[in-house]
Amino acid sequence: MPSLGRLHLITDTRPGRDPLTVVRAALTAARTDLVVQVRVEDSATDREAYDLARRVLALCDPYGATCLVNDRLHVALAVGAAGGHVGADDLPVAAARRVLGPAGVLGATARAPGAATEAVAAGASYLGVGPCHTTSTKSGLPDPIGPTGVRAVVDAVDVPVIAIGGVTAERVPALRAAGAYGVAVVGALSAAADPARATAQLIEALTC
Ligand SMILES: Cc1ncc(COP(=O)(O)OP(=O)(O)O)c(N)n1
Ligand SMILES: Cc1nc(C(=O)O)sc1CCOP(=O)(O)O
Numbered sequence: 001m002p003s004l005g006r007l008h009l010i011t012d013t014r015p016g017r018d019p020l021t022v023v024r025a026a027l028t029a030a031r032t033d034l035v036v037q038v039r040v041e042d043s044a045t046d047r048e049a050y051d052l053a054r055r056v057l058a059l060c061d062p063y064g065a066t067c068l069v070n071d072r073l074h075v076a077l078a079v080g081a082a083g084g085h086v087g088a089d090d091l092p093v094a095a096a097r098r099v100l101g102p103a104g105v106l107g108a109t110a111r112a113p114g115a116a117t118e119a120v121a122a123g124a125s126y127l128g129v130g131p132c133h134t135t136s137t138k139s140g141l142p143d144p145i146g147p148t149g150v151r152a153v154v155d156a157v158d159v160p161v162i163a164i165g166g167v168t169a170e171r172v173p174a175l176r177a178a179g180a181y182g183v184a185v186v187g188a189l190s191a192a193a194d195p196a197r198a199t200a201q202l203i204e205a206l207t208c
């Protein structure tokens with residue numbers, strides 16, 4: 001399995017957003033350190049997800065960046081993405097592992113140590129852990145777990161932990177100190193005036 005990038009950019013496909021422009025900018029700054037997770041609205045069709053994933057993968061390939069697909073593993077397989085990410089409403093981790101095969105990158109959402117160890121035992125190759133901070137990007141989330149909650153998961157597993165939820169470059173040092181391997185962001189890049197510069201700042205915080 002290739003080593004995992006530390007900065008995960010999750011596509012923002014809400015109305016008025018321009019995910020491909022953000023992906024292009026982020027790639028110029030993060031290159032192989034970038035993982036792009038293609039995430040579409042629940043209301044999007046599989047065809048829309050497939051078309052976006054195909055375009056994102058074509059952008060990632062020349063940079064050696066990794067493309068993953070959120071939720072829809074058949075789309076990941078169809079486009080030849082490196083893998084996918086699942087959470088509580090998606091395929092169970094063991095089933096997702098069977099779909100992707102042994103070599104696929106499989107992320108799983110885990111908010112506490114017990115769920116984290118179960119996900120790793122079932123085949124997760126990394127964990128998305130959060131929400132670390134409040135976020136307006138996704139509704140219905142539990143209360144933020146903060147760096148302390150991240151540390152609890154890090155101490156329970158031996159796979160990379162990717163901190164998610166309200167992550168900004170300023171918040172990265174505390175998350176890294178808690179043992180996070182990397183971070184996943186939507187708004188920090190999607191809403192940035194200069195996404196390439198914002199990417200560089202996140203990479204600097206993740207690698208210094
Ligand atoms: C890196 C990362 N961590 C967590 C999530 C959330 O996944 P999930 O709980 O399945 O929620 P949706 O993103 O599907 O709404 C993620 N996508 N990526
Ligand atoms: C899609 C998603 N999942 C989360 C979780 O905690 O499971 S937080 C989140 C949204 C992250 O967006 P932003 O970087 O703008 O806060």
Ligand SMILES: [Mg+2]
Pocket residue numbers: 070071085086087088089090
């Ligand atoms: Mg999901």
